């Protein structure tokens with residue numbers, strides 16, 4: 001038996017001005033046919049986990065296309081349609097008995113707010129009801145009824161920080177194989193509540209509210225009520241009308257059980273909704289507090305999270321660091337293609353006076369004036385050490401390090417998803433030697449914490465602002481949590497016992 005395998009992964013953000021086209025995908029993962037295996041082998045991607053599981057089950061894999069674009073605003077309509085058509089044509093190019101898709105689940109395209117639902121529905125239409133379709137999803141997926149109705153199996157990441165893309169691909173593929181071998185008859189159900197949750201409070205570790213949801217999911221599975229239980233606190237920076245936190249369950253032929261477990265997942269998030277809030281400070285306040293503290297302090301520049309779709313070019317924390325006149329070693333990273341090019345043109349050791357930041361999205365902050373020396377220049381290439389991209393190459397393009405007193409400003413050409421400190425290392429900066437280091441994410445910086453390191457989160461405006469109530473929602477209708485205080489959940493799927 002044959003399984004068609006494809007991926008089309010991208011996390012959208014309607015507050016971001018960034019448009020991702022072929023070039024942005026090509027800098028991450030983009031391959032077709034025979035080029036797919038070399039592009040994914042040995043990497044912790046969901047498609048790689050799926051391929052491994054399908055082969056173990058004795059199934060022939062038909063690789064169609066893999067595309068991983070990271071995060072940004074929207075995907076260009078032409079590239080989306082081209083990729084969509086190639087996946088559908090590739091799946092139809094020979095008879096297949098199953099389809100595996102690795103999706104993020106929160107992609108947004110020009111002209112389409114539910115691109116994954118459109119893709120799964122198109123495949124269902126051409127394949128008919130007899131060919132099972134399984135998809136792996138990011139924990140922040142925007143799962144829609146169209147996705148749940150047309151897929152046989154949907155499985156989301158278990159972890160945030162995400163470390164289980166490979167394992168999620170494997171789990172979804174194992175269920176697909178069991179379906180194809182006739183061992184199970186999967187039924188997938190979705191339950192959503194019209195609410196959003198702050199991403200920064202969504203860790204699945206320790207005593208965080210999502211850790212409890214995670215335990216409940218594993219209990220539902222080990223207790224035999226579901227083959228798979230997933231929870232989706234959702235990518236919240238999508239101003240679209242059909243957005244809410246979700247639970248998804250796959251059962252073996254038992255619709256009621258799938259409904260009940262999906263509902264349990266989403267209600268578990270709703271019940272702890274007040275515990276997701278993380279206190280934030282202004283950039284100036286954060287630097288003052290960091291200087292006061294002993295040990296190393298990581299500053300999370302939450303409103304400019306590249307992994308959430310922001311351009312990584314916000315100079316707000318850089319400006320505060322310059323303003324503070326630091327007497328301790330510090331490092332900050334701000335994407336700015338023009339400044340990187342200028343530093344390369346000048347060369348190492350040369351004086352440089354430039355406006356840094358807000359080059360890609362000028363709406364939120366003025367640039368910061370940096371007066372310093374070009375300390376080093378780099379090609380910006382690195383390999384991810386962990387997370388959903390472990391083993392995958394990263395490319396932030398020509399990257400300059402400008403020293404201004406005790407501060408080193410790392411200036412890449414392109415924004416890249418942050419897992420740990422790969423970007424700093426690629427620029428020759430060891431943030432272990434810094435008293436203050438700025439990371440542009442609200443969660444993954446925690447992978448760098450140790451006993452001598454504390455952290456402070458910065459709030460404010462930006463495409464990934466942690467303050468969801470501060471967003472001017474134009475499309476998504478109020479009232480909804482957390483913009484409005486609500487005592488009772490409003491379910492979005494008007495089915496059964498909701």
Ligand SMILES: [Zn+2]
Pocket residue numbers: 138139140141162
């Ligand atoms: Zn995610």
